[in-house]
Amino acid sequence: MEYNVAVCVKPVPDPKHYDKVTIDPVRKTITREGIPTLLNPVDKNALEAALLLREKHSGSVTAVSMAPPNAAEILREALAIGADEAYLLSDRAFGGADTLATSYTLFHGLKKIEALRGGKPFDLVLCGCESADGATAQVSSQLGEWLGWPHLWNVFSLEETGEKAFSIKTKLENGHMEWNAKLPLVLGVARELNKPRFTSVMGIMKAKNKPLTVWGREDLPDAQDTYLGLKGSPTQPGEIFTPDMKRSGEVLRGTPEEIAARVVSVLRANGVAIGG
Amino acid sequence: MSKKIWVHAELSDGKITNVTFELLSKALDLAKEMGDGAEVEATLIGTGLDGEAGRLAEFGAKKIYAADDPRLKLYSPVTYAPILADLASTHSPEIYVFGATAAGSALGPTVAARLKTGIAAHCVDLQLNGEKKLKALVPSFGGKVIGEILCPGKIPQMASVKPGIFVKKEPALAPKAVEKVDLRTYAKLLDAKALEPVSAVRRPPSGLPLNEAQVVICGGFGVGSQENWNRLEELARLLGGAAAATRPAVDEGWTGEHTMVGTSGQSIRPKVYIGFGISGATHHICGMNESGVIVSVNRDEEAAIFQVSDFRVVGDGSVILSALLNAVKAEME
Numbered sequence: 001m002e003y004n005v006a007v008c009v010k011p012v013p014d015p016k017h018y019d020k021v022t023i024d025p026v027r028k029t030i031t032r033e034g035i036p037t038l039l040n041p042v043d044k045n046a047l048e049a050a051l052l053l054r055e056k057h058s059g060s061v062t063a064v065s066m067a068p069p070n071a072a073e074i075l076r077e078a079l080a081i082g083a084d085e086a087y088l089l090s091d092r093a094f095g096g097a098d099t100l101a102t103s104y105t106l107f108h109g110l111k112k113i114e115a116l117r118g119g120k121p122f123d124l125v126l127c128g129c130e131s132a133d134g135a136t137a138q139v140s141s142q143l144g145e146w147l148g149w150p151h152l153w154n155v156f157s158l159e160e161t162g163e164k165a166f167s168i169k170t171k172l173e174n175g176h177m178e179w180n181a182k183l184p185l186v187l188g189v190a191r192e193l194n195k196p197r198f199t200s201v202m203g204i205m206k207a208k209n210k211p212l213t214v215w216g217r218e219d220l221p222d223a224q225d226t227y228l229g230l231k232g233s234p235t236q237p238g239e240i241f242t243p244d245m246k247r248s249g250e251v252l253r254g255t256p257e258e259i260a261a262r263v264v265s266v267l268r269a270n271g272v273a274i275g276g
Numbered sequence: 277m278s279k280k281i282w283v284h285a286e287l288s289d290g291k292i293t294n295v296t297f298e299l300l301s302k303a304l305d306l307a308k309e310m311g312d313g314a315e316v317e318a319t320l321i322g323t324g325l326d327g328e329a330g331r332l333a334e335f336g337a338k339k340i341y342a343a344d345d346p347r348l349k350l351y352s353p354v355t356y357a358p359i360l361a362d363l364a365s366t367h368s369p370e371i372y373v374f375g376a377t378a379a380g381s382a383l384g385p386t387v388a389a390r391l392k393t394g395i396a397a398h399c400v401d402l403q404l405n406g407e408k409k410l411k412a413l414v415p416s417f418g419g420k421v422i423g424e425i426l427c428p429g430k431i432p433q434m435a436s437v438k439p440g441i442f443v444k445k446e447p448a449l450a451p452k453a454v455e456k457v458d459l460r461t462y463a464k465l466l467d468a469k470a471l472e473p474v475s476a477v478r479r480p481p482s483g484l485p486l487n488e489a490q491v492v493i494c495g496g497f498g499v500g501s502q503e504n505w506n507r508l509e510e511l512a513r514l515l516g517g518a519a520a521a522t523r524p525a526v527d528e529g530w531t532g533e534h535t536m537v538g539t540s541g542q543s544i545r546p547k548v549y550i551g552f553g554i555s556g557a558t559h560h561i562c563g564m565n566e567s568g569v570i571v572s573v574n575r576d577e578e579a580a581i582f583q584v585s586d587f588r589v590v591g592d593g594s595v596i597l598s599a600l601l602n603a604v605k606a607e608m609e
Contacts, residue, residue: 018417018558019580030421099397100389134416135539136397138385141353145389150354150471153382167474172378173439174288174534175478177350181471188382227392234394238411238424245565249572249588256599259589263550263571264603266587270547270569272491272515275608 001163002059004120005050006110008127008139009043009063009078011071015132023240030240039074042128044081044196046189049158050126051082051197056160059123060084062113066094066105072212079207080199087113091216096230099138104232106139107146108223109215122184123164129154129188140188151186152179156193278313281306282369282432284360285320285332285340286380289478292320292328294487295375295439300335302402302442303373309404310370317341319363321356323349329454336448341367343457347466350473351379353386355465359457361390364432371410372432373402375439384436394427395434398539400562402435409433419539419562440487440543479534484518486535491517492546494537494564495593497524498553498574504594505530508552511601514608520544522560538563550600553593556581573597 013021017035024031050061063078065071066089075086089109097105114121125147130137137153144151156176157169164183169176171190217228226232252259267274281303285296300316307314318337320329325344332340343359364372364387374384376398388395396412400422405411410433412425427433459466486492493512499505505525512519520542521535537544539559549567554560556572556579564570565584572585573596582588589596 013417015418015559018420021417021420023421030417098394099385100392100394103389130540132418135418136385136414137381138388138395138397141382141385142389144353145357145386151382151386152353152471154378170378172476172478175476177476178474179352179471180469180474182469185471234388234392234430235396235425235427236394238405238426240421240423242420243422243562243565245561245584247570247584247586249582249585252587252589256591256595257603259591259596260599260603263587263589263600264607266569266571267491267515267548272517272548274515274604 001057003053003057003123004059004062005053006062006064006113006122006125007043007047007050007078007083008106008125008143009047009065009074010040010128010131011037011065011067011074012040012131012133014038015041023242028240037070037074039077040128040131042130042189042191045191045193046126046128047078047081047083048194048196049189050124052194053124062087064106064109064113065089066097066102066109069214072214075212076207077199079210079212080203081197082203083210085210086212088212088214089220090214093217093229096233097228098233098235099136099142101227101229101233103139103142103146104227105220105223106143108220110147111222112215112220124183125186127186127188129190137188140186144186147184147186149184149186150181151188152181153188154190155187156190158187158193278315279310280367280369281310281314281316282364282372283316283318283337284372284374284380284383285318285328286375286377287320287322287328290322290324290328292331293375293377293439294444295377295437296332297335297444298439298442299373299375299437300332300337301445304336304448306371306402306404310408314370315339317369319360321348321359326454330452333450333452334447336450338450339453339455341455341457343459345459345466350476351383352471352473353382354468354471355462356383357386357390358465359462360387363457364391369432372434374434374436376436377439380436384434388434391432393430393432393434394425395436396425396427397436399435399437400441402437410435415539415562418557418559420558438543440545484516486518486520486537486542487544489518489544490547491515492520492544492549492567493517494520494522494549494551494554495525495530496522496551496554497528498555498593499525499530500553500594502530504597507597507601511597511604514604517546522554522557551581552597554581555579556584
């Protein structure tokens with residue numbers, strides 16, 4: 001039995017630096033200067049799940065991204081971590097895509113990869129459940145719809161129960177759901193699913209010789225313009241702004257006991273009953 | 277025909293979730309603003325729905341489309357999404373909103389993909405623009421940036437909103453009008469085996485739900501230890517409130533993810549929020565900045581949390597926590 005798994009990955013600005021994000025007041029664009037680009041953290045959990053399946057059985061792990069040309073770096077990282085091959089879908093025609101257009105483009109990328117392999121379909125497509133920057137968390141579900149496959153989101157447990165059959169757990173606010181599922185599937189995985197491995201020096205060396213293919217608009221001839229890029233996106237961006245959440249704070253000084261007494265009076269003044 | 281604003285009503289253990297009522301309240305405001313007799317309607321999927329459908333009417337839903345079947349007891353995108361998408365195709369609501377819950381965050385975009393329409397995720401506000409089209413305000417970069425999202429050319433214009441963003445208002449009392457969805461055409465789908473929900477396991481609620489608490493005592497990495505965390509929880513309990521956390525505190529293992537406040541956790545708006553050892557990363561702040569009064573304790577006077585605080589205490593969180601715990605205990609004697 002072999003598993004052919006595709007893992008969708010995204011380059012994101014390092015979440016540690018989001019406090020540095022500003023808006024250019026004239027051009028109304030987001031300025032993220034000086035913020036390094038990373039492989040979206042939870043995408044590493046998706047990659048790890050794929051690698052574990054390949055190691056247990058056999059098969060392949062394919063990393064796919066729809067992103068600007070510099071995303072080749074994070075795909076190279078996915079190869080260094082252990083993916084066998086990588087595809088970057090990159091074209092101005094794909095730019096400005098919302099989640100529906102992004103998932104459509106990924107769908108056509110996956111179909112083309114399958115076609116190149118003589119029509120052998122992927123068994124499983126894994127995504128991180130959300131990206132650190134946009135965090136819409138919508139791409140995995142919508143990709144499942146384009147593929148016409150069942151899909152689950154926020155997966156934190158994945159156990160094989162038989163040939164290409166799994167018992168899956170997804171997170172709920174106050175608990176979880178359990179599912180029985182057969183492949184093919186699209187899963188949006190949560191960070192609790194596993195602990196991603198570190199990139200080894202050997203991995204980095206090997207990655208240099210692994211195939212990284214870049215495809216543009218003309219490489220996806222079956223895709224229709226009506227669903228691609230900004231023009232093919234049903235949602236359109238309007239104004240952007242940074243919310244003003246500032247409050248004019250009063251500094252409380254004194255001994256811990258004095259400060260505690262002030263906080264108690266603040267609680268009382270705001271209708272909090274203490275001691276009946 | 278008057279325009280419709282739809283709310284998808286989510287059930288948890290057979291009961292309508294709070295976020296549903298929050299969304300209905302907002303939808304009623306939007307319908308009023310839209311004018312021309314715009315009405316709010318709801319969709320509901322599950323089993324044994326009669327009682328809960330009545331609750332939706334109480335909160336202003338003029339009509340409820342109910343898909344009622346034992347095989348729909350548990351949420352599944354495979355069964356729920358086609359039913360909802362078909363309903364929306366048939367009735368053409370102008371706007372359709374979902375709770376951005378664990379289930380709704382997946383179901384909303386699934387329905388949108390089937391309808392080839394747009395959905396704005398995790399909105400912090402829903403407004404109408406000059407043309408009475410939906411203008412959804414969506415956070416990105418952990419809440420540092422808010423962007424407007426429009427869906428100009430398609431209906432329904434869809435959005436998901438996290439629990440705690442909108443305020444649940446008093447009942448608006450519409451007469452109960454339920455239209456049962458004919459499920460015969462879905463027979464194959466309902467019996468399909470490719471993806472089957474087996475069970476939903478929910479923890480019994482321990483104490484007050486976070487987004488219903490009037491006082492929230494929140495801790496960050498600076499709380500420092502499990503022992504301090506236990507005292508923070510004790511303080512919350514004594515005040516009749518709830519304890520909450522930032523991501524780093526959850527990562528330390530002091531508390532569970534269900535207590536997390538922020539973009540990837542819950543949104544809260546208690547009367548009083550007291551934060552200990554929280555630096556104030558944007559993705560936390562945008563989950564709590566609607567709180568009535570914000571008191572923050574942090575060792576670092578440059579901490580970002582102070583920018584959004586009404587009362588600032590520069591000091592050791594564990595020392596102030598102990599002092600406050602003692603003061604509250606003394607008051608209670």
